[in-house]
Amino acid sequence: MNKKVTVGQKILSANEKYALENKRILAEEKKLCLNMISSPGSGKTTILTRTITDLKGKLNIGVIEGDVQTDLDAERIRATQAPAVQIETNGSCHLSAAQVNNALSKLPVSELDLVIIENVGNLVCPSAFELGENAKVAVLSVAEGDDKPIKYPSIFSKSKVMLISKIDLLYAVDFDIERAQNDALKLNKDIKIFPVSAKSGEGMENWYDWLCESVKSVKG
Numbered sequence: 001m002n003k004k005v006t007v008g009q010k011i012l013s014a015n016e017k018y019a020l021e022n023k024r025i026l027a028e029e030k031k032l033c034l035n036m037i038s039s040p041g042s043g044k045t046t047i048l049t050r051t052i053t054d055l056k057g058k059l060n061i062g063v064i065e066g067d068v069q070t071d072l073d074a075e076r077i078r079a080t081q082a083p084a085v086q087i088e089t090n091g092s093c094h095l096s097a098a099q100v101n102n103a104l105s106k107l108p109v110s111e112l113d114l115v116i117i118e119n120v121g122n123l124v125c126p127s128a129f130e131l132g133e134n135a136k137v138a139v140l141s142v143a144e145g146d147d148k149p150i151k152y153p154s155i156f157s158k159s160k161v162m163l164i165s166k167i168d169l170l171y172a173v174d175f176d177i178e179r180a181q182n183d184a185l186k187l188n189k190d191i192k193i194f195p196v197s198a199k200s201g202e203g204m205e206n207w208y209d210w211l212c213e214s215v216k217s218v219k220g
């Protein structure tokens with residue numbers, strides 16, 4: 001007679017195993033790790049280069065760059081003197097935890113205060129793959145439209161922070177900040193929302209304060 005045995009333990013996917021391993025490495029070193037997710041071109045790398053430059057002497061930031069092709073973004077980060085590792089996914093629309101595990105081994109993690117992962121530009125796929133981060137940061141530029149939180153709810157539901165970027169362009173586009181904020185808060189009542197412009201610098205201080213506080217709370 002065939003017996004059915006129920007195993008009361010979740011079988012982890014390869015991605016989940018690597019994500020747990022990344023979490024363990026980062027927790028052991030007491031480093032904050034953020035996973036930045038958005039559509040292509042919302043301004044992720046520009047926000048990172050300005051953040052690294054403005055927080056020089058306050059926070060040491062290392063970056064893992066994910067792109068389908070090229071190491072252009074890692075080069076932009078290295079131009080600020082911060083360490084960066086480029087992952088080219090060669091077609092995949094998101095980073096995997098295994099790729100991040102490999103990139104972490106190439107970063108001087110012990111010398112950093114935080115690691116920021118810039119995921120492949122895509123508002124859908126990256127939200128489904130944990131990388132071992134402490135928090136996801138969604139970026140939505142005003143040029144993309146204020147309906148994006150309700151059209152692509154997964155990433156806004158799972159993120160701790162939403163940066164509304166390129167607010168210097170508000171004069172040129174019909175983007176209702178209040179609507180985008182309210183829709184994101186309906187999906188995720190705890191999400192912190194910071195309207196910013198990496199070009200003019202407007203609003204960036206609020207993002208920096210959140211970063212410094214979060215680094216402090218992970219260091220304990």
Ligand SMILES: Nc1nc2c(ncn2[C@@H]2O[C@H](COP(=O)(O)OP(=O)(O)OP(=O)(O)O)[C@@H](O)[C@H]2O)c(=O)[nH]1
Nearest residue numbers: 039040041042043044045046121166168197198199
């Ligand atoms: N006006 C304005 N333009 C910006 C701002 N931030 C970025 N940009 C421009 O937006 C374009 C895309 O910026 P990136 O920083 O490369 O965007 P990204 O999200 O890293 O792009 P991918 O990595 O390709 O997904 C560039 O031409 C930037 O100069 C901003 O705050 N204001």
Ligand SMILES: [Mg+2]
Nearest residue numbers: 044045073118
């Ligand atoms: Mg980029």
